[in-house]
Amino acid sequence: TKKKQQRLIEHSRMEEDTNSLQGQVPESSNNETSAGARNVDDPVALPRDHAYLVTAHPLISAYKPQKMSNSISNRRFVDLPVLELYGVVLFPGSTIPVKLREQSWIEYLGRQIAIMRELPHLQSEVRLGILAYKPGPRERRRGRASSNRDLVGRIGTIATIKYTHERTDLRSNAINSDNVWQRYQNGTELVFTAVGTHRFRIVGPASSSEQGSTLGDKIYEVEELMDTPLPLPPIQRMFSTPPEYREKDNLDDEAKMGETKQGDDDENDTGAQTNDRLYRHTVRAWCLAQISPTPYFVHRNKSPWRLVSRVVKKINASGGRNHLPCLVDEVDALSPSPSASQSPTLSDPTKFSFWCASNLPLSESDRLALLETSSTYERLLLVDQHVEELSSTNSPIVCARCDQSLSTVQNVFTVQGAEGTTSAYVNDHGYIHQITTLRHVDVQSIVLEGVPHEENSYFPGYSWTVCYCRSCLSLLGWMFRRVHHNMPLSRDRPNAFFGFQSSSVLVLEGRNPISPPDHSVSDSDEGSTSSSP
Numbered sequence: 001t002k003k004k005q006q007r008l009i010e011h012s013r014m015e016e017d018t019n020s021l022q023g024q025v026p027e028s029s030n031n032e033t034s035a036g037a038r039n040v041d042d043p044v045a046l047p048r049d050h051a052y053l054v055t056a057h058p059l060i061s062a063y064k065p066q067k068m069s070n071s072i073s074n075r076r077f078v079d080l081p082v083l084e085l086y087g088v089v090l091f092p093g094s095t096i097p098v099k100l101r102e103q104s105w106i107e108y109l110g111r112q113i114a115i116m117r118e119l120p121h122l123q124s125e126v127r128l129g130i131l132a133y134k135p136g137p138r139e140r141r142r143g144r145a146s147s148n149r150d151l152v153g154r155i156g157t158i159a160t161i162k163y164t165h166e167r168t169d170l171r172s173n174a175i176n177s178d179n180v181w182q183r184y185q186n187g188t189e190l191v192f193t194a195v196g197t198h199r200f201r202i203v204g205p206a207s208s209s210e211q212g213s214t215l216g217d218k219i220y221e222v223e224e225l226m227d228t229p230l231p232l233p234p235i236q237r238m239f240s241t242p243p244e245y246r247e248k249d250n251l252d253d254e255a256k257m258g259e260t261k262q263g264d265d266d267e268n269d270t271g272a273q274t275n276d277r278l279y280r281h282t283v284r285a286w287c288l289a290q291i292s293p294t295p296y297f298v299h300r301n302k303s304p305w306r307l308v309s310r311v312v313k314k315i316n317a318s319g320g321r322n323h324l325p326c327l328v329d330e331v332d333a334l335s336p337s338p339s340a341s342q343s344p345t346l347s348d349p350t351k352f353s354f355w356c357a358s359n360l361p362l363s364e365s366d367r368l369a370l371l372e373t374s375s376t377y378e379r380l381l382l383v384d385q386h387v388e389e390l391s392s393t394n395s396p397i398v399c400a401r402c403d404q405s406l407s408t409v410q411n412v413f414t415v416q417g418a419e420g421t422t423s424a425y426v427n428d429h430g431y432i433h434q435i436t437t438l439r440h441v442d443v444q445s446i447v448l449e450g451v452p453h454e455e456n457s458y459f460p461g462y463s464w465t466v467c468y469c470r471s472c473l474s475l476l477g478w479m480f481r482r483v484h485h486n487m488p489l490s491r492d493r494p495n496a497f498f499g500f501q502s503s504s505v506l507v508l509e510g511r512n513p514i515s516p517p518d519h520s521v522s523d524s525d526e527g528s529t530s531s532s533p
Contacts, residue, residue, distance in 0.1 A: 045460040046417030050097050050425070052456045053191055056163040059116065059126065076224045079206040081108060081215050082129040082156065087503030088424055088434045089367040090130045090157040091358045092196045092227060093351065095419055097165075099191045099430040104214040106190045113164060113192075129200055129222060131156035132368050151202045151220065155372045158224065159194035166191070189430070199225040199371070227350050227376070242286040242296075281305045304349035307380040311356065311387055312346070319391035326412045326421050327387075330359060353379040359420045360386055361397070361409040361436060363506045389510040397438070399445075400506045402472040407441040407498075409507060415459060416492035422502055425458040435477055435499040445470050454483055458499070461487045467498065476500050 045051035083098070083105075090096050100106055109126060116123040131154060206219040282300060289296035300306065314320055315327045331346075345351045357370040357379070366386065373379040389395070394408045414421050415437050422436045435458075447470045452463035462480040469476055477500035482489075489495060 047415055047423065047425075047459050048095065048417060048419045050165075050193060051460055052458065053097065053099075053165040053193075053426075054167050056165050056193065059113065059161050059164055059192075076226075077203060077221055078224065079219055080127065080129045080158065080200065080222045081105075081219050082131050082151070082202065082222075083218075084131045084133040085432050086133040087364065087501055088130070088432050089132045089364060089371055089502075090159065090196045090424070091354045091367075091371060092157060092198050093354055094358050094424070095162075095193060095195050096130060096159060096424045096432065097191070097193045097426040098432065099189055099426045101189045101430050104216070104218070106187060107214045109161075109192075110187070110190055113161070126161040127158055127197075128161075128194070129156050129220075130159050130194075130196070131202075132364075132371070152204055154202050155225070156200055156202075157196040157371070158198055158200050160197050161192045161194045163193040164191070165193070191426075198227050201225060227354075242282045281309060302377075304377050304380055307377070307384055308346065308349050308352050311352075311380065311384050314384070314387050314391055317391065320387070323391050323394050323410055324361075324387070324412075325410065326361070326414055327356075327359060330414065330420070349380060350376045353383055356383045356387075358422060359414075361390065361395075361412045361421065361507050362386060362509075363400075364503045366507075367502070386509065390507075392510060393512055395507055395509050395511055397500075398506050398508060399469045399472060399474065399476065400504050401474045402469060403506070404445050404469055404471040405442065406445050406469075406476070406500070406505065407438050411438040411440045413437060413439055413497075414492065415497065416490065418459075428456055433477075434502045436502050436505070438498045438500065439494060441498050441500075446476065447473070448479055452481060452483075461493075467500075474504065476504050 050056075088096070100109070109128065112123055112126045116126055131151070200222040203221045203223050205217070206221050281303065284305070285299035285303060286296060288294070288299045292299075312331060315324060315331050321328050345355050353370075353376055357367060360383070362370075370379055370382055373382060390409055394410050396405050397407045397409065397411075398405050412421050418437065422434060424432055424434045426432045447468045449466045449468060452465050454463045457464050457480070459480050461482060461484040463483045464478040464480055467476045467479050468474065477498060479496065479498050481496045482494075487493065
């Protein structure tokens with residue numbers, strides 16, 4: 001029966017999660033991924049699995065690429081195919097699904113995928129460059145690579161293909177290369193999921209050897225910008241006591257353990273984690289000051305780790321908890337224990353800067369500015385400014401074309417199982433939409449068109465309805481409503497929510513809401529307004 005199948009699916013999902021937490025790999029992972037094993041109508045499937053696509057097959061090589069140095073003498077220049085996408089800003093660490101239907105792209109990437117499956121020692125990975133498209137005054141292309149445009153100096157993200165989505169049963173990672181190539185060569189589309197690894201800068205046209213390929217002028221010579229993790233300075237025992245901690249009798253209890261005043265338990269845990277990070281940062285700054293000519297106060301106040309602690313402290317403050325609850329939940333998930341060293345994201349300023357840039361409720365121009373920032377420290381400074389402005393007031397979210405008030409940043413949240421507050425999805429026609437999810441919007445400012453559809457839903461268990469701005473009738477995104485009533489409701493899986501394209505809305509940071517959403521769709525509303533499907 002369906003109920004028994006549902007229990008089996010839930011049980012297998014719990015086993016997979018347990019194995020992943022214990023560092024084990026389930027036996028079925030060698031054949032196909034969990035996304036490919038689930039049905040597209042399965043409400044248990046997670047949004048980040050992109051279960052609306054066909055079966056996912058891993059594209060993993062046993063040969064790992066060599067790690068490159070970030071020094072100037074080891075700068076690396078390579079020829080890379082660049083795909084421009086309208087309304088998509090991909091950061092390192094984020095995932096993007098792609099559906100290509102141009103024959104030139106299918107032949108170029110399909111041949112590399114075929115070689116990698118048969119001869120992984122010759123093709124260790126398949127990569128392409130994702131570049132945010134900057135349209136002209138009357139240009140609005142989406143999901144297509146452009147040509148005859150000056151892209152020199154532009155910065156994008158290199159994406160490595162992780163999975164290919166095919167209807168064939170690829171039971172082995174190494175199969176007949178000729179058969180795979182013939183299928184790609186004669187196919188009408190190429191579907192895959194890629195993950196951003198690091199950034200790149202376009203230097204100029206590709207070498208003459210690549211000019212004769214099927215992509216032609218869509219291949220550029222790029223410089224790889226290796227955003228390598230910043231190494232933690234060593235802590236010398238002889239210098240391990242900063243001046244401000246020397247006169248404290250109980251250093252471990254007060255600073256290292258992070259004691260705080262009596263109050264709410266959540267606030268005490270937050271204060272303990274913040275004090276622990278601050279103490280370890282202060283110790284490192286003091287050690288660096290003893291072995292370098294730079295003064296102690298410079299190391300203490302101008303280091304990336306200090307900025308990470310400051311941003312986390314602002315997010316966990318009262319203003320952040322009131323106006324940025326989406327980030328508060330995510331930061332709590334990143335640091336479940338007082339020891340921040342257990343979280344790779346919080347202990348690495350570079351990863352943390354990209355994580356904030358991907359999850360902060362920002363306009364597309366601000367996200368692109370963060371991607372193009374040259375250094376981690378400058379990016380963290382911009383992140384700190386954005387968090388300061390967003391946490392000071394409930395900033396409004398308006399239509400990008402007519403400035404019609406739609407919602408506020410307080411309503412931004414992460415759907416359970418999604419990659420973050422803003423994620424990329426691809427529809428059946430190959431258009432990639434980067435959408436931000438919101439709990440409530442002002443239904444007097446939107447228009448819903450058509451009937452709800454369940455097929456090809458980005459969020460399993462929900463139907464979707466197209467949503468337009470009532471003032472200018474521009475496409476905003478979609479409204480999602482729960483259709484599987486046996487699916488348990490929670491704060492992160494509400495009865496209804498909205499997904500707006502990041503390119504269709506603007507976030508007016510630091511401003512008060514233009515018109516608070518008095519009429520909004522909530523979890524308890526079931527067709528209570530004329531705009532609801």
